[in-house]
Amino acid sequence: MSEILSQEEIDALLQALNTGEVSVKEIEQETKEKKVKKYDFKSPKKLANDQLRTLNMIHENFARALNTFLSGYLRTKTQIEVLSVEEISYYEFSNSISNPALLAIIDFNPLPGQIIFEISSQLSFSIIDRILGGIGSYTGEIRAFTEIEITLLNKIIRQIVKYFIDPWENVIELTPTVDKIETNSQFAQIASYNETVALITFRATIGETEGLINICIPHIVLEPVLPKLSTKYWFSTISKKSTDEEKNIIEKRVKKATLNIKCIVGEANITLEDFINLQEGDVITLDKTIHDEIEIAVEDRVKYLGKPGTIKNKLSVKITKVIEKDDDEYDE
Template identity: 70%
Template sequence: MSEILSQSEIDALLDALNTGEVDVEEIQDDTKEKKIKKYDFKSPKKLAKDQLRTLHIIHDNYSRLLNTFLSGYLRSYVQIEVLSVEELSYYEFSNSISNPAMLSIVDLNPLPGQMLYEISTGLSFCIIDRILGGDGNYQGEIRSFTEIEITILTKMLRQIIKLFIEPWENVIELSPKVDKIETNSQFAQIVSPNETVALITLKAKIGEIEGLINICIPHIVLEPILPKLSTKFWFSTSSNNKKITPEEKVILEKRIKKADLNVIAELAQTNITVEEFLNLQIGDIISLGKEVDEQLDIKISDKFKFKGSPGTKKNKYAIKLTQVIEKGDDNYDE
């Protein structure tokens, strides 16, 4: 912060200017400062801001796909977003990796070289716990991964790596493939320590557990497509994307038809006071205000869509659809 002059100092400066003791031009020359920006010649910047911004856009799309996939795969609340995209040396990245670690070495065909995909240890154990039927709130100590746990994560990693294809399609048609899994960063040296890399960090939250996903792409891998890593090129190609074909529409319809929907047959609704609730005993009867032979409301994902009558089929409770609620009906839910 610049020094603040007192009123007496201001008056003295004005008097000096009036008498000619101080020249205005001399003051202006003294206040001029050269703007110098430090530059490290040992690690020159190889990626422009526009290229880093394009990588941010690409992986922002990837994070949305990953969010959708993991939500269904783990059947849990998942929230993933891009935290940062930066350029640094591979030594700085590898030096920050803790052991044990979940590192996936990925071939980015047809690009040369490999990239590194790291999932933080706490997040990895949370994913394993969810896959094996737990609640995902892993609070145990950080330890080495077992062979079974590595196999489980490898199967999942092969699927989430394939999600790179769509976000990168405006730049290049990738065929990513998991080469191998490492749990020690010393055995995951994909480039020399001084090599420049682009590090994309995703912030992930699965249930109550938070962690980071790091995507390390060396400069030598990106070098063939650097001219295409500009927001101008990316938006121009994305705006010219072809319309959906009939074949793609059929595939999309098939996938939608396989989606799971929650069906609820609602017997009835009623209200009781808190006092009545507190005094409930075994054998008490609550009147639902509905006739025994009256049709039940059937909801699809909380939307009232059908009416039906209860019954059994093969010794299991069942409900028979008797009416479809169409548009225009008083009880129709949009």
Template identity: 60%
Template sequence: MSDVLSQSEIDALLQALSTGEVNVQEMKEDTHEKKVKKYDFRRPDKFAKDQLRTLQVIHENFSRLLNTYLSGYLRCLVQVDVFTVEQLTYYEFSNSISNPAVLGIVDFSPLSGQIILDITPDIAFTLIDRILGGSGKPMEETRNFTEIEITLLKTVIKQMIRLFKEPWENVLDLEPKLEKIETNSQFAQIISPNETIALITLNVKIGEVEGMLNICIPHLVIEPILSQLSTKYWFNSSSKESTPDDQKIIESRIHKAYVPIRAIIGKTHITISEFLDLQVGDVIQLDTTINEDIKIYVGNELKYRGKPGMKKKKLAVQIVGVERKEEI
């Protein structure tokens, strides 16, 4: 807030203007002086702040899914959070990669190009240790990965990549695929060193071990969908009302869903000793008669009545009636 001038200061300023000591034109020029913003042409800003913010929101959802998956798969406490989202040159990213490293080269279909999933060695070795039944304690010294360890990590990374689909679904339908795993950054040159990338760094904590998981997304790969990476577009697409086409898709998927069906011929009670003495050919008397309909359950709900029989030399059940809720 500007300072308030006293009456004596106002009188002095008016006096200076009248005598020519102060030039009004010079004051206007000073006021309208253009502000110059520094720009580094070696590191052009190709991602807007809004786009980086959208990438952060997407990968916050991804981190929650990854947290759930790793906690169940490793059977231990896992915490995954988005640490930073920034734009760098690929040269800066590749220089920061440790050696050895776990670099998953991922085909980011339907977009043309590849991204990199970089797992730091301490997290990678902890994953391997937990998968093989160990306690997941940090290693005292880093070594190269064996072929068996790379195979184990490939299984985990493939599942991680599948988790990309849901967070990105408001932008496009991803079909990511792991192409290969490299342990040396020199063999993972997916783009020119001077190209701009978006680097999403996740902080991963598995038990007592803490490390990083980096997701390198080149600007050239997601350039076709940059207009959709605005926060406004992303939230609008996520909260849009369902259309008749959406409802048809949901109905078709529901129709393809598998549900368990049980045909209960009858029930009875026998003792443990009778159960242990059962032999081939023994007859167990049930609480139903031959002419009585058997009950057919869909899930845990009684839905139909039927008759047992044979079809193409296989046991089958013929539905003869439908159970209504008021009849149950």
């Protein structure tokens, strides 16, 4: 870290610059010195900065989806945001977990291996309190989870894992499933202690309770998709896929739309008295002959012309012409 100058030192430096005792070139030469950064060869970095940034964007989308789900499920105000995305060893992550803890072991199919989804104990008890009808505030001592509490948390986590699918869809189509729930970190070892992992940390607020949510993804899980974990690939896939998806969604909705179609055989003007006295067998003379084309209206707009007829003893109309938009004769 660079040295912080006091106000007296800053005034002295400015005075020296004004009198010429110190030149700007000397200061520039000092600042151009190479900075040395420590590197631990025992734990080499396996994830590039660009890959960490992509993981950050993926889990920002996951945080938004999780925030929406928990707000509706718990019926209380929740706020979840990505705090950090970093590369550490599995030992560092495992050593930072305090027991008891809520650790969900998730199979990240079709990727190899498993990941850990950890919710802090304070948040876990707050969620349980809210599910059981409380206000969602837990101020008691941290204790071991009961079987009923684990069952309740297991149910909500099985729903949470579904929200991994959409954020990861531009990289791979996931089918994640919960393998088991552990409350002791010693029984949740998914990688060797010196294995590199990506740790995504979220800051979560549920009601008045604040805590952390961690996602630990071992390098072996990410290895098959590392080439796709680049911002360039991710954004190009998003733009192409989103355009195709929007087009497909619009087409499906249009195809399912219900329209009213009617065939206008002809028109006639009669008096109200004649209309009241109409009986079965009476004949009304229309303004069209049997040789004229009839109008076919879609939602009260004439779209086609056709010829009436029958098919298998059923009345039908054969379309003979499509009315274009610029046809003034049939425009409203």
